[in-house]
Amino acid sequence: MTCPFGLLESMFTIGVRYCGGCNPQIDRSRIVIDLREGLKKMGLEVELTTEKERAVDMVLIVNGCKHACLEAKQVESDCGYPVISVRGEMVDDQYVEEGDIIKILIQRICSFI
Amino acid sequence: MPMMTGREYIESLRATKPEVYFLGQRIKHIVDEPMFQPHLHGAAMTYELAHHPEYEQIMTATSHLTGEKINRFTHVHHGIDDLVKKVRMMRLLGQKTGTCFQRCVGLDGLNAIYVTTYDIDQKYGTDYHERFKRYLLEVQKNDWMPAGAMTDARGDRSLRPSKQKHPDVYLHIKERLKDGVIVSGTKAHITGAINSHEIITMPTRTMTEEDRDYSVSFAIPADAKGVMFVFSRQTNDTRRLDGVLDAGNPKYGIVGGEAVIIFQNVFVPWERVFMAGEYDFTTELVETFAGYHRSNYGGCKVGLADVVIGGSSWIAEAHGIGKASHIVDKLTEMIAMAETCWSCTLACSYEGYRTPSGAYHINPLLANVTKLNITRMVYEWMRVGQDIAGGKIITLPSEKDLNNPASGKVLEECFSGKDGVPPRDIIKMLRLIENMSVGAGLPEAMHGAGSPAAQKIMIERRSGIEKKIELAETIAGIRKDRDFETIVGKDEKTHWDEVRKKIEERRAQIH
Numbered sequence: 321m322t323c324p325f326g327l328l329e330s331m332f333t334i335g336v337r338y339c340g341g342c343n344p345q346i347d348r349s350r351i352v353i354d355l356r357e358g359l360k361k362m363g364l365e366v367e368l369t370t371e372k373e374r375a376v377d378m379v380l381i382v383n384g385c386k387h388a389c390l391e392a393k394q395v396e397s398d399c400g401y402p403v404i405s406v407r408g409e410m411v412d413d414q415y416v417e418e419g420d421i422i423k424i425l426i427q428r429i430c431s432f433i
Numbered sequence: 434m435p436m437m438t439g440r441e442y443i444e445s446l447r448a449t450k451p452e453v454y455f456l457g458q459r460i461k462h463i464v465d466e467p468m469f470q471p472h473l474h475g476a477a478m479t480y481e482l483a484h485h486p487e488y489e490q491i492m493t494a495t496s497h498l499t500g501e502k503i504n505r506f507t508h509v510h511h512g513i514d515d516l517v518k519k520v521r522m523m524r525l526l527g528q529k530t531g532t533c534f535q536r537c538v539g540l541d542g543l544n545a546i547y548v549t550t551y552d553i554d555q556k557y558g559t560d561y562h563e564r565f566k567r568y569l570l571e572v573q574k575n576d577w578m579p580a581g582a583m584t585d586a587r588g589d590r591s592l593r594p595s596k597q598k599h600p601d602v603y604l605h606i607k608e609r610l611k612d613g614v615i616v617s618g619t620k621a622h623i624t625g626a627i628n629s630h631e632i633i634t635m636p637t638r639t640m641t642e643e644d645r646d647y648s649v650s651f652a653i654p655a656d657a658k659g660v661m662f663v664f665s666r667q668t669n670d671t672r673r674l675d676g677v678l679d680a681g682n683p684k685y686g687i688v689g690g691e692a693v694i695i696f697q698n699v700f701v702p703w704e705r706v707f708m709a710g711e712y713d714f715t716t717e718l719v720e721t722f723a724g725y726h727r728s729n730y731g732g733c734k735v736g737l738a739d740v741v742i743g744g745s746s747w748i749a750e751a752h753g754i755g756k757a758s759h760i761v762d763k764l765t766e767m768i769a770m771a772e773t774c775w776s777c778t779l780a781c782s783y784e785g786y787r788t789p790s791g792a793y794h795i796n797p798l799l800a801n802v803t804k805l806n807i808t809r810m811v812y813e814w815m816r817v818g819q820d821i822a823g824g825k826i827i828t829l830p831s832e833k834d835l836n837n838p839a840s841g842k843v844l845e846e847c848f849s850g851k852d853g854v855p856p857r858d859i860i861k862m863l864r865l866i867e868n869m870s871v872g873a874g875l876p877e878a879m880h881g882a883g884s885p886a887a888q889k890i891m892i893e894r895r896s897g898i899e900k901k902i903e904l905a906e907t908i909a910g911i912r913k914d915r916d917f918e919t920i921v922g923k924d925e926k927t928h929w930d931e932v933r934k935k936i937e938e939r940r941a942q943i944h
């Protein structure tokens with residue numbers, strides 16, 4: 321897979337928000353680690369941050385399951401930013417197996433950059 | 434058309450002319466047939482309560498298609514609040530009827546088809562979802578009750594549909610025409626079928642390519658040409674022809690008035706076909722329907738439990754044993770079981786999620802757990818109810834003998850209880866408990882919405898056992914425990930080496 325964009329001039333920043341993680345169907349922190357690596361491998365300098373106060377370019381919500389506790393709340397507080405929501409084995413409204421989540425996320429992130 | 438009242442619903446059935454058979458006879462007017470009356474009343478309750486201000490919060494919803502107020506039984510859930518209200522509605526109606534009120538199967542069918550047709554269209558570019566939305570609009574506008582027909586007769590369970598000796602043990606497409614399809618086959622055990630305005634069908638199992646023609650879902654009017662119903666027998670059903678008392682629940686009956694539906698070369702226009710060969714979506718349709726339906730059982734059956742617990746307590750009081758410690762304990766046991774199932778069903782809804790179609794689905798794992806509990810606990814709380822009520826629930830003489838001057842007076846004396854309680858009331862209550870705990874209601878809890886093995890398969894599939902193994906491995910020290918390492922401020926191996934060293938030092942000091 322290739323991204324249509326090369327190295328970016330200023331670092332694109334994604335605010336990562338996690339749900340509480342009570343009974344996750346997916347390994348949420350693994351997803352973020354793998355995403356960071358995946359983006360790096362593609363030559364994309366994207367920063368992933370969990371700092372709430374930082375100005376970001378988009379928000380990635382990582383919910384452990386489809387119920388997506390965080391989604392409704394987060395959309396309010398981060399309103400204005402583009403949002404991608406992982407909801408267990410779903411990304412936004414698409415069913416995705418855990419192993420394919422990173423691929424789909426990179427595609428979506430590329431479409432925002 | 435505004436939402437129908439209970440009476441209007443029953444009258445609306447006069448306009449349909451389904452071909453119904455019972456005890457070897459064609460039944461022309463189902464509305465006037467005494468055998469069917471209790472089932473009509475049970476379904477009518479789903480209409481009636483929508484008009485009562487004290488229930489409308491639960492019983493009505495706002496259509497996402499029109500923004501209008503509709504009966505919740507025609508609604509596609511569009512939020513967690515809808516899912517929660519759905520199960521509250523089930524418990525309420527169970528309490529009000531003491532039996533199956535039949536309309537939830539159609540509701541679950543509508544929701545499952547809504548969700549699945551959207552996904553089929555995404556993959557194949559078909560227009561099933563738009564068709565289905567137009568159909569749903571009709572259902573909402575007319576406040577129809579559609580029967581949900583999923584279970585096929587199925588013949589030899591070990592064979593796939595296309596391998597059966599009799600092709601009609603599964604509903605299937607016989608012919609594809611320019612303007613529609615011709616279908617034949619048999620659906621069994623269909624609740625409320627004869628008193629529904631419409632029938633919506635769904636495949637009963639996962640299909641494979643060779644079962645393509647069996648992968649079919651559609652809607653037809655109940656009196657469509659070629660559709661025939663054979664009404665099923667239930668325990669003690671003809672008692673309702675013997676008077677009022679013996680039937681136990683003469684108003685609303687027992688279970689849902691099931692029927693076999695036989696389709697013989699029935700024409701279905703394309704506008705009403707929602708799946709025709711997309712076998713790769715049969716699993717989704719079956720599992721989505723089963724999820725909704727299984728979650729309901731912790732609502733309706735708990736409503737029934739409320740009635741039977743109340744009845745058991747009443748009988749104990751009337752028999753002068755209301756304060757006995759073992760009775761209080763047994764009633765408490767019944768309540769705890771019922772509320773456990775209620776907790777399960779609420780959890781299914783609260784843990785629901787938005788599907789790609791925008792409609793909300795319950796948590797499927799919890800729904801299967803709910804139903805599995807129901808297959809056991811209904812038997813258990815009914816068993817305790819029978820214990821409290823006594824053997825009379827199956828040995829009482831008939832109403833006719835109570836009315837007979839030769840035996841009536843002595844019988845009433847013999848079945849009296851505490852002073853001041855009318856013996857006839859005691860008999861009424863015993864008959865109600867008999868009706869609810871001895872008869873068809875039990876296997877309904879077992880097999881309705883699928884047999885226990887079906888739930889176990891789903892639970893196993895969705896349990897995420899690998900994640901549980903990871904948890905155990907992490908705590909056992911087989912897998913890296915990042916959180917532990919952060920707490921102790923070093924990697925695990927170094928930590929334990931240090932601990933061991935400290936222990937050795939301590940030992941040396943003691944020695």
Ligand SMILES: Cc1cc2nc3c(=O)[nH]c(=O)nc-3n(C[C@H](O)[C@H](O)[C@H](O)COP(=O)(O)OP(=O)(O)OC[C@H]3O[C@@H](n4cnc5c(N)ncnc54)[C@H](O)[C@@H]3O)c2cc1C
Nearest residue numbers: 538581582583584590622623624877880881882883884886
């Ligand atoms: C009161 C009542 C109301 C109902 N209402 C409706 C309704 O409105 N709409 C609807 O669509 N359905 C309805 N059902 C049908 C219900 O979903 C079925 O009863 C249920 O799925 C079990 O099917 P069955 O009764 O044919 O039993 P069977 O399938 O014969 O099951 C008997 C046993 O065989 C086992 N078994 C079955 N197949 C296999 C296999 N391939 N391999 C191994 N073991 C197997 C089962 O696990 C079970 O232990 C209703 C049922 C009842 C009892």
